Amino acid sequence: MSYEIIGKLVARFDIVQRTESFKTREFVIEKTEEINGRSITNYVKFQCVQDKTALPDRFSLGEEVKVLFNIKGTKWVKDGRENYITNLDAWRMETVKLNNEGDMPPAASFTDIPPADNMVDDLPF
Numbered sequence: 001m002s003y004e005i006i007g008k009l010v011a012r013f014d015i016v017q018r019t020e021s022f023k024t025r026e027f028v029i030e031k032t033e034e035i036n037g038r039s040i041t042n043y044v045k046f047q048c049v050q051d052k053t054a055l056p057d058r059f060s061l062g063e064e065v066k067v068l069f070n071i072k073g074t075k076w077v078k079d080g081r082e083n084y085i086t087n088l089d090a091w092r093m094e095t096v097k098l099n100n101e102g103d104m105p106p107a108a109s110f111t112d113i114p115p116a117d118n119m120v121d122d123l124p125f
Helices: 050-058
Strands: 002-012 016-019 022-035 038-049 064-078 081-095
Touching: 002 038, 002 050, 022 050, 038 050, 050 081
Parallel strands: 038 081
Antiparallel strands: 002 022, 002 064, 016 022, 022 038, 064 081
């Protein structure tokens, strides 16, 4: 399942070569929300793997970005004790375009859908 979050890129770490054929990289976004009149700031750390480790390079620190990610969990046993870890695996990053008021751009409306006469109906039923 895929998730997304919008926030400000505040940290970008070096690529770590875990094995000869596996590399990772982490970055952090800052997400501030108004909840019941209070401003709550969270810092969310993501991981990129393999060919996705270059994703954060396209963005400047302080830039608003949308991160699309998957939640992955791992279990392992060490010294007879079960351990768990959860990773937020980023697989795409996008620039966020803000309108004049600083809000998110409006969602697509029904007028953005092409007229029916341009559509091809090739369904067999």
